[in-house]
Amino acid sequence: MEANRDKARRKGLRMAAQLAAIGGFVAASAAAGLSQADEPAPGAAAAEVDGRGRPLANAEDMAEVLKVRDMPTLGCVPKWGPPAPPEMRPELVDRLAEVA
Amino acid sequence: MTTLDLRREAKKHPLVLDGLDRIPDEERAVALDNWRDRMASEYASARVFAALVPQLMRAGVSHGQIAKVADMIGQEMNHGILCARVVMALGGDPEASFPELRDVPTHDDVAPVEAVLRNVISVGCCSETVAVALVGTEREQAGAPALREVLDRILSDEAKHARFGWRLVAELAPTLDPKAKERLGAYLVAAFEHQISFHAPFLRWPSVSDRAISIGAVDGPLNWQIFVDTIQTVTIPGLERYGLPAQRAWQAAVASVCVS
Numbered sequence: 629m630e631a632n633r634d635k636a637r638r639k640g641l642r643m644a645a646q647l648a649a650i651g652g653f654v655a656a657s658a659a660a661g662l663s664q665a666d667e668p669a670p671g672a673a674a675a676e677v678d679g680r681g682r683p684l685a686n687a688e689d690m691a692e693v694l695k696v697r698d699m700p701t702l703g704c705v706p707k708w709g710p711p712a713p714p715e716m717r718p719e720l721v722d723r724l725a726e727v728a
Numbered sequence: 729m730t731t732l733d734l735r736r737e738a739k740k741h742p743l744v745l746d747g748l749d750r751i752p753d754e755e756r757a758v759a760l761d762n763w764r765d766r767m768a769s770e771y772a773s774a775r776v777f778a779a780l781v782p783q784l785m786r787a788g789v790s791h792g793q794i795a796k797v798a799d800m801i802g803q804e805m806n807h808g809i810l811c812a813r814v815v816m817a818l819g820g821d822p823e824a825s826f827p828e829l830r831d832v833p834t835h836d837d838v839a840p841v842e843a844v845l846r847n848v849i850s851v852g853c854c855s856e857t858v859a860v861a862l863v864g865t866e867r868e869q870a871g872a873p874a875l876r877e878v879l880d881r882i883l884s885d886e887a888k889h890a891r892f893g894w895r896l897v898a899e900l901a902p903t904l905d906p907k908a909k910e911r912l913g914a915y916l917v918a919a920f921e922h923q924i925s926f927h928a929p930f931l932r933w934p935s936v937s938d939r940a941i942s943i944g945a946v947d948g949p950l951n952w953q954i955f956v957d958t959i960q961t962v963t964i965p966g967l968e969r970y971g972l973p974a975q976r977a978w979q980a981a982v983a984s985v986c987v988s
Contacts (some may be wrong), residue, residue: 631868633947635800638793640864643883644857644958647890648966687956690986691931691949694924708769710889712776712830713847714922716929717838720914723984727976 732768734812734822743813745872745943755940760818762946763811768824770882771808774801777889780847784896786840789896796892803885810878814944817874838959841900842908849912850919852893853963858923859886862951894966901970909971916967917984918979920959924985927955959983 748756777800784794812822835843863886867879904912933948941947959978967974 629808632949633865633941636865636868636952637861637957639868640861640866640954641957641961642833643864643887644861644890645962647860647887648853648857648894648962658751687953690956690982691952692926693929694928694986708766709773709926710776710859710924711773711922712779712832712849713850714918716835716915716917718844720917720980721911723980724910724917724973724976726883727983 729825732771732808732824732826734743734767734771737809738812738816738822741813743817743874743878745814745817745874748943750917751939751943755937755945756837756943758936758940759943759945760815760820763814763818763944764822764824764863765819767811767815768826770804770811772826772829774804774808775829776832776851777801777804780844780851783834783840783844783847786839787844787900789844793892793896796888800889800892803888803889803892804911807882807885810881814875814878817942838908838911842904844913845897845900845904845912846915846919848893848896849916849967851920852890853897853967853975854919854923854959855926856886856890856893857963857966858927858955858958859892860890861954861962865940865950865954866944869938869941870944871939875943897967897970901972913973913977916972916974916979920978920981921985923955923959924981928950930955 751759777797780797781794784797791814805864815822832847835846838846860883863879863883867876867883870876870879901909901912930946930952933946933951935949936945936947964974
C-alpha cells in the first residue's frame with residue numbers, strides 16, 4: 629500500500645517539477661529530493677523555530693508543531709482552488725532581513 | 729452564504745463509475761464530501777483568474793498571455809462541473825455553499841509588473857504547482873477509468889496554469905531591480921505563510937484506505953507530505969533561479985507559523 633502511494637507521490641512531484649523547470653534544473657533537484665525521502669530537500673535549510681534549536685524544515689516536523697496550533701482556515705478547501713493570494717504586510721521586509 | 733447549484737449541468741452528461749458497489753458506504757461518503765467541497769472551490773477560483781486579467785493588462789503583458797488567463801476562468805468553472813458529475817455518480821446532489829470569496833489584492837503599493845508578479849507567483853508557482861503534484865498523485869491512484877478521465881482533464885488545465893506562472897516569472901523577474909526583488913522576497917513570506925495555512929487542514933484529516941483514495945477521498949498525511957515536498961523541491965529552487973530569496977522567505981514563513 630505504502631509503495632503504491634510513494635510511487636504515485638513521486639510521479640505527481642515529478643510532473644510539478646517539469647513545469648517549473650526550464651532547462652531541467654528544478655526537475656533534477658526534485659528528483660534528487662525524492663530519492664532520499666527522509667532527507668531534507670536539496671537547498672532546503674532547516675529553520676530554527678521553537679527557541680530550542682529544533683529544525684522544522686521537513687513535513688513531519690512541521691506537522692507536529694502545526695497540529696497543536698489552531699491554524700486559521702482560508703475559507704477554501706485545501707488542495708483545490710487556487711485561493712486569492714494574500715496581501716503584502718510591510719513588516720515582512722524586516723522579517724526577511726532577519727533570516728539573512 | 730451563497731449556494732452553488734450545478735445539478736442541471738451535471739445531469740446533462742451523467743458519469744458512471746464502475747466498481748462503486750465494492751466501496752463501503754462510509755468510504756463513499758468521505759469521497760462524496762470531498763468532491764462536493766472541491767466542486768465549490770474549483771468553481772470559485774474562476775474569480776481569481778478573472779481578477780488577474782486587468783492586472784496583466786496594467787503590467788503590459790502580451791495579448792497571448794492575457795488570453796490564456798481569460799481561458800483559465802472557464803477552465804476552473806468546467807472543473808466545478810466535472811466535480812459535480814462525480815458528486816452525482818457517487819449518489820449525492822451537486823449543491824454546496826461557496827467558500828468565502830476573498831478579493832484578489834491589487835498591490836497598489838508597487839509598480840504594476842511587481843504587483844502582478846506577487847499574485848502570479850502565489851497562484852501559478854505555489855497553488856497550481858502544488859495542485860499538479862496533488863492531482864497527479866491522485867490520478868495515479870484513481871480506480872475507475874471515468875474518474876481517471878476527469879482527473880486527466882483537471883490535471884491538464886492545472887498544468888497550464890502552473891506553466892503560465894513559471895513562464896511569466898521567467899519573463900518578468902529578470903526586469904526587476906535588486907530592491908524590487910528583495911521586496912518580492914518579502915512578499916514570498918506572506919505567500920508561503922498563506923500556503924501553509926491553506927494546506928494545514930490536511931493535518932486534521934486522517935489517513936484513508938487505498939479503496940477510498942481510488943474514488944477521490946483525501947489522505948491527509950499523504951497530501952501534507954506532497955505539499956511540503958513540492959514547495960521545498962520545486963517552488964523554492966524554481967524562484968531562487970530568478971534571484972528571488974525564496975529559501976529565506978520559506979524559513980521566515982515556517983518560523984512564523986510554527987512558533988508555539
